[in-house]
Amino acid sequence: MKKQLTIYYTSDVHGYFSPIDYASGNEIPSGLANCISNFEKDGNTLIIDIRDELSFEYGHIDGAVNIPAKKLDKSDLPKDKKLLICCKSGLISDTEAEKLRELGYDAENLEGGYYGWLREKLSKEVVEDISQDAERSIQKKFRKEIWNRFTQSVNEYELIKPNDRIAVCISGGKDSMLMAKLIQMLHRHSKFPFEVKYLVMDPGYSPANREIIERNAKRLGIPITVFESDIFDSVYNVEKNPCYLCARMRRGHLYSKAQELGCNKIALGHHYDDVIETILMSMLYGGQIQTMMPKLNSTNFEGMQLIRPLYLVREDDIKRWRDYNGLRFIQCACKFTDTCTTCAPDSRTVSKRMEIKQLIAKLKLVNPQVEYNIFKSVENVMLNQVIAYKDDEGRHSFLERFKEE
Numbered sequence: 112m113k114k115q116l117t118i119y120y121t122s123d124v125h126g127y128f129s130p131i132d133y134a135s136g137n138e139i140p141s142g143l144a145n146c147i148s149n150f151e152k153d154g155n156t157l158i159i160d161i162r163d164e165l166s167f168e169y170g171h172i173d174g175a176v177n178i179p180a181k182k183l184d185k186s187d188l189p190k191d192k193k194l195l196i197c198c199k200s201g202l203i204s205d206t207e208a209e210k211l212r213e214l215g216y217d218a219e220n221l222e223g224g225y226y227g228w229l230r231e232k233l234s235k236e237v238v239e240d241i242s243q244d245a246e247r248s249i250q251k252k253f254r255k256e257i258w259n260r261f262t263q264s265v266n267e268y269e270l271i272k273p274n275d276r277i278a279v280c281i282s283g284g285k286d287s288m289l290m291a292k293l294i295q296m297l298h299r300h301s302k303f304p305f306e307v308k309y310l311v312m313d314p315g316y317s318p319a320n321r322e323i324i325e326r327n328a329k330r331l332g333i334p335i336t337v338f339e340s341d342i343f344d345s346v347y348n349v350e351k352n353p354c355y356l357c358a359r360m361r362r363g364h365l366y367s368k369a370q371e372l373g374c375n376k377i378a379l380g381h382h383y384d385d386v387i388e389t390i391l392m393s394m395l396y397g398g399q400i401q402t403m404m405p406k407l408n409s410t411n412f413e414g415m416q417l418i419r420p421l422y423l424v425r426e427d428d429i430k431r432w433r434d435y436n437g438l439r440f441i442q443c444a445c446k447f448t449d450t451c452t453t454c455a456p457d458s459r460t461v462s463k464r465m466e467i468k469q470l471i472a473k474l475k476l477v478n479p480q481v482e483y484n485i486f487k488s489v490e491n492v493m494l495n496q497v498i499a500y501k502d503d504e505g506r507h508s509f510l511e512r513f514k515e516e
Contacts, residue, residue: 156193159183160225161204165465168430169285170439172197172228180207194218197225229439230319233326242332245436246296252435256428260383261293264422268405271376271418273303278310278369278377281335283324285433285440286380290421291333294378308372309335312364314357315343323441330438336372340364366412376416384426387485388467396463402489 158175160167167177178186180203188194194216198204201224211218221228249258265271279294281287291309298307311328313321321337328335342360369377381403389403405422409415421429433440474481494500499508 155191156195157189158195158197158221159188160197161207162198162225163462163465165462165468166199170225170229170441172225183207184210188216190216192217195221197221197228200224200226226320226441229441230323233323233439238326238329240332241330241436242292245292245331245438248432248435249293249296253428253432257289257424257432258293258296260423260425261420262297264405264420264424265297268418268422270378270406270420271297271301271305273305275305275376276308276372276374277305277418278308278365278372278374280365280369280377280379281309281311281324281328281333282380283311283320283327283441284380285429285438286382286421286426288327288331288333288380288438288440289424289429289432290378290380291328292331294420295333306374308369308374309333310365310368310372310377311335311337312361312368313337313339314361314364315341320441327438327440338368363411366409366415370412370415375414376418378418378420380421381419382421382424382426382429383486384468384482386422387471387482388464390485390489391467391470392463395467400489400492 158172160171160175160177161180161183162177163179164177167175171177175197180198188211194208194211196204196208196211196218198207201220201222204224205220205222208218208220223231271277277294279287279291281291294307295309298305309328311324316324325335325337340361342357342364365377386403390400393399393401403419406416406418409417471482471485478484495509495512497509499506501507
């Protein structure tokens with residue numbers, strides 16, 4: 112019996128997304144893209160995302176359930192269903208899927224992970240301009256939750272003034288993209304003149320990740336300026352706190368480029384939830400009371416200022432706006448993300464911010480006002496009722512003002 116061997120070549124670096132039959136030039140019904148498509152239609156398949164809750168909330172495959180890797184072996188999983196295990200890039204999930212198979216489950220790994228699925232999904236979509244729809248949703252559906260709170264932040268903290276030249280710093284995530292759209296709308300209708308540059312730094316993104324950022328900017332009608340640096344290469348082999356070092360270096364590069372373009376301010380996309388989480392993190396892990404300020408002067412770049420226009424906007428509302436407009440973003444597009452370095456279940460760099468998010472969620476079950484109260488706590492500081500405080504002149508004890516009766 113004569114056997115025929117057919118070799119299929121793939122259109123991506125990993126070799127499993129969209130196999131091509133080069134004899135005909137057509138894609139064949141095989142590979143990850145087809146696998147996912149079938150799984151999404153198959154009611155007998157359960158897609159399990161083993162990333163942490165924060166990453167899952169940022170974006171996930173439609174219909175997936177979130178069971179973090181450290182909880183997977185303790186979960187009561189169905190043995191009558193196919194289990195498709197997914198992490199960021201498919202490395203950790205491969206190990207977890209193998210463990211499940213050893214326990215008798217019908218489990219498969221999603222090679223390429225969530226980011227591979229996302230890149231493939233976006234690559235097949237037509238880049239459609241949704242800028243008008245996105246703006247309309249801000250003006251109408253999300254006017255109270257997003258537009259009003261954005262303008263309140265700008266006005267209450269005096270973030271934008273006449274003749275400012277603002278570099279809107281876009282990382283490619285949901286927060287910075289929404290901030291860019293809001294400032295674009297404000298710039299168009301402002302009562303006083305100011306200038307805006309929409310700045311994207313490429314610190315070493317893979318071509319696929321950079322394309323996602325550019326596609327989203329194009330869909331939202333944001334005219335970005337991209338400049339490159341080698342920050343990812345610089346911090347990749349740093350063992351201690353690479354993410355912290357990366358953030359510091361990125362901010363320095365953004366300040367420098369903004370100043371080069373003649374800007375006097377950079378705008379970052381931190382929101383209300385970042386603020387209250389920072390307050391608790393400072394108290395519980397830093398032993399101090401401080402927060403993320405609405406604006407601050409740069410200590411290294413004279414005449415430059417940092418502003419946070421989303422200061423009063425809630426993260427849940429940003430997510431709702433993202434989902435309402437059918438937008439998908441990558442949380443972090445660095446090399447650690449691409450290699451699953453940060454999603455290892457036994458990683459020693461456990462997200463303190465995730466711990467704080469979970470703590471706030473638990474406190475909110477008892478006190479629905481807890482987030483508001485945390486925020487107000489740094490507005491209502493009574494200096495005559497603290498043991499000590501610090502300012503630019505140094506440390507001050509309550510004894511300096513205490514009078515013996």
